[in-house]
Amino acid sequence: MRRIAVPVAVVVACLLTVMAPASGPRTVAALPSETAAPSISNTTASAESTTTASAPPSGSGLPQAAPAPGSPTATPAAPAAAAPAQAAPAAAGTASTVQAAASPAQASPPVAPGNGTSPQAAAGPPPVPSIPPASGPDPLPGAAGDVPPPDPAPAPTKSSPAAVPLVSAQALVNDDNSAQVLAVFNAINAYRTSLGLNPVKYNPTVSSLSQDWSNNIASRQVIEHRPNFWTDPRALNPNNGAGEVIAVRWDRDAAQLVEWWKSSPAHDALLRDPRFNVIGVGITFTDGNYQTTPNSYTMWGVVNLFGYTTLPAGTVNSPGAGTAPPQLPPPTVCDPIVKHEPPTLDLSAAAIRSAGDLVAVDPSGNLRDYPALGNGTFGPARTVGTGFAGAKEVMTTDWDRDGVIDVLVQMLDGRLLLYPGVVSGGFKAPVVLGLSGWQSMTMAVGIWCGNNRLPQILAIDSSGALYLYRNVGLTAMVGRTQVGTGVSAIRLSMVDYDADGFQDLLAVEANGNLRLYRGSGLTTPKSEARLVVGTGWTDYSGLRSLNGVTGLNTTGIAGLLSNGTIEYWDLTGGRLTTPSTPVTGLGGLKLAQ
Numbered sequence: 076m077r078r079i080a081v082p083v084a085v086v087v088a089c090l091l092t093v094m095a096p097a098s099g100p101r102t103v104a105a106l107p108s109e110t111a112a113p114s115i116s117n118t119t120a121s122a123e124s125t126t127t128a129s130a131p132p133s134g135s136g137l138p139q140a141a142p143a144p145g146s147p148t149a150t151p152a153a154p155a156a157a158a159p160a161q162a163a164p165a166a167a168g169t170a171s172t173v174q175a176a177a178s179p180a181q182a183s184p185p186v187a188p189g190n191g192t193s194p195q196a197a198a199g200p201p202p203v204p205s206i207p208p209a210s211g212p213d214p215l216p217g218a219a220g221d222v223p224p225p226d227p228a229p230a231p232t233k234s235s236p237a238a239v240p241l242v243s244a245q246a247l248v249n250d251d252n253s254a255q256v257l258a259v260f261n262a263i264n265a266y267r268t269s270l271g272l273n274p275v276k277y278n279p280t281v282s283s284l285s286q287d288w289s290n291n292i293a294s295r296q297v298i299e300h301r302p303n304f305w306t307d308p309r310a311l312n313p314n315n316g317a318g319e320v321i322a323v324r325w326d327r328d329a330a331q332l333v334e335w336w337k338s339s340p341a342h343d344a345l346l347r348d349p350r351f352n353v354i355g356v357g358i359t360f361t362d363g364n365y366q367t368t369p370n371s372y373t374m375w376g377v378v379n380l381f382g383y384t385t386l387p388a389g390t391v392n393s394p395g396a397g398t399a400p401p402q403l404p405p406p407t408v409c410d411p412i413v414k415h416e417p418p419t420l421d422l423s424a425a426a427i428r429s430a431g432d433l434v435a436v437d438p439s440g441n442l443r444d445y446p447a448l449g450n451g452t453f454g455p456a457r458t459v460g461t462g463f464a465g466a467k468e469v470m471t472t473d474w475d476r477d478g479v480i481d482v483l484v485q486m487l488d489g490r491l492l493l494y495p496g497v498v499s500g501g502f503k504a505p506v507v508l509g510l511s512g513w514q515s516m517t518m519a520v521g522i523w524c525g526n527n528r529l530p531q532i533l534a535i536d537s538s539g540a541l542y543l544y545r546n547v548g549l550t551a552m553v554g555r556t557q558v559g560t561g562v563s564a565i566r567l568s569m570v571d572y573d574a575d576g577f578q579d580l581l582a583v584e585a586n587g588n589l590r591l592y593r594g595s596g597l598t599t600p601k602s603e604a605r606l607v608v609g610t611g612w613t614d615y616s617g618l619r620s621l622n623g624v625t626g627l628n629t630t631g632i633a634g635l636l637s638n639g640t641i642e643y644w645d646l647t648g649g650r651l652t653t654p655s656t657p658v659t660g661l662g663g664l665k666l667a668q
Contacts, residue, residue, distance in 0.1 A: 541600075
């Protein structure tokens with residue numbers, strides 16, 4: 076029987092959710108709307124809060140315990156989205172952005188069937204996953220891009236994370252940036268003074284927020300805004316507006332960043348906003364050389380502007396000339412093995428054409444693909460592989476980020492295998508990511524770490540310990556980090572449930588409750604009350620996170636009922652609503668994650 080989702084009432088201030096009566100055995104609950112964020116000038120509200128919680132220490136290499144789930148903390152919700160601002164053409168040598176943008180779509184053209192590769196059986200496993208020594212080729216032979224590179228002449232404004240230069244991976248350079256920070260600060264105040272506006276002041280804590288994001292985007296070679304930057308504790312609770320501007324150059328002339336922002340109406344509106352009285356400045360250098368690598372940026376600048384009724388502690392009149400060099404953060408389990416920009420390929424002949432396709436295994440071990448058509452419907456099934464009868468779970472992901480969807484298989488014999496997809500169809504021979512013990516784990520795969528475009532694995536063992544497994548490419552994984560405890564689930568799915576730009580973890584518990592562990596792009600889930608967002612979810616024999624099913628950049632989750640019906644829940648609005656039933660006739664099949 077098709078179940079109907081029922082909205083719930085929400086208590087705003089205290090994170091309590093009041094459940095409304097459900098009309099059927101399976102229900103869903105909304106997230107609290109919580110506290111409103113300050114009004115944002117010329118920025119969109121499409122992204123989410125960022126915290127300063129640190130990753131577990133690596134030290135001895137032993138699993139590190141994270142705080143147990145359940146301690147509530149308030150996280151302000153995003154404000155109503157402002158209209159995207161249009162920026163003027165960039166000055167020579169500068170690219171810039173003032174608005175946040177959605178992640179690039181992963182959908183691709185329709186495809187023809189490919190050939191599968193059969194998994195091979197092995198001896199029985201020990202109860203805990205055993206990871207062999209790392210071996211095999213480096214799967215990331217350099218960065219490729221999604222879009223054409225910017226011209227050295229005036230370039231259009233970058234308005235999405237996809238709009239990045241086609242460069243090889245660039246290392247951050249830990250040079251003294253004090254002169255550039257001071258130059259940006261002085262140039263902004265000189266401009267405001269010329270307009271009769273009060274000068275802004277400088278706050279080192281706010282600047283740590285700006286510097287962190289400048290390092291982040293420079294290391295990834297991606298021009299995008301920090302989600303909900305105004306809710307980061309380092310923003311010091313602005314109550315009179317917030318803004319962020321970003322620009323990059325092929326030289327180290329930081330004052331020209333400000334000149335570019337002045338030339339763009341959208342950026343200029345932030346610089347001259349009379350509400351703002353404190354700024355933070357972040358400047359990061361990379362080793363790009365425009366003379367030898369024409370599309371490589373050498374300087375990345377981020378400025379955060381905030382308005383406060385009462386100036387926060389530590390605010391000073393100027394950063395001075397003695398600002399210490401930016402200290403680059405130490406490596407964590409979330410850091411990518413290299414900076415990597417996946418290519419956009421024509422997948423018309425690939426086995427799985429997009430991240431929106433439904434994929435399932437039939438009783439004979441055949442891998443079936445139901446191509447997403449982009450309008451909420453799916454095409455007829457195509458057999459794209461064989462020999463998967465020995466699978467406990469099948470998951471699809473672009474594991475090596477080469478632009479082609481791969482198949483990750485959790486085998487009943489305890490191995491964890493990866494079948495790399497081939498753009499011309501079918502899959503390569505399997506790569507062993509784990510030798511044994513995986514049959515006892517409950518796992519999900521997705522982009523859990525916000526600074527890493529390589530997918531990662533989250534898995535729980537029989538004790539409820541939650542582990543994050545780092546992706547090291549087409550070779551065996553070499554370790555894991557404990558990021559949580561007390562997670563009880565018979566099924567996991569990684570999906571952006573609350574539409575904040577970060578993946579969350581949905582856990583189906585044995586009693587049918589669907590519990591939400593929200594992510595923030597860091598190693599551990601957010602430290603907050605774990606909301607039950609649905610009941611009766613044991614009716615689903617499988618869950619699958621999907622992108623682009625109902626349109627560009629849309630997100631949702633599909634569930635397979637015992638009668639063979641697929642129910643699809645669109646999550647673009649940040650909550651479960653009434654599901655659609657786009658596919659029937661999948662009785663007896665195992666739905667891939």
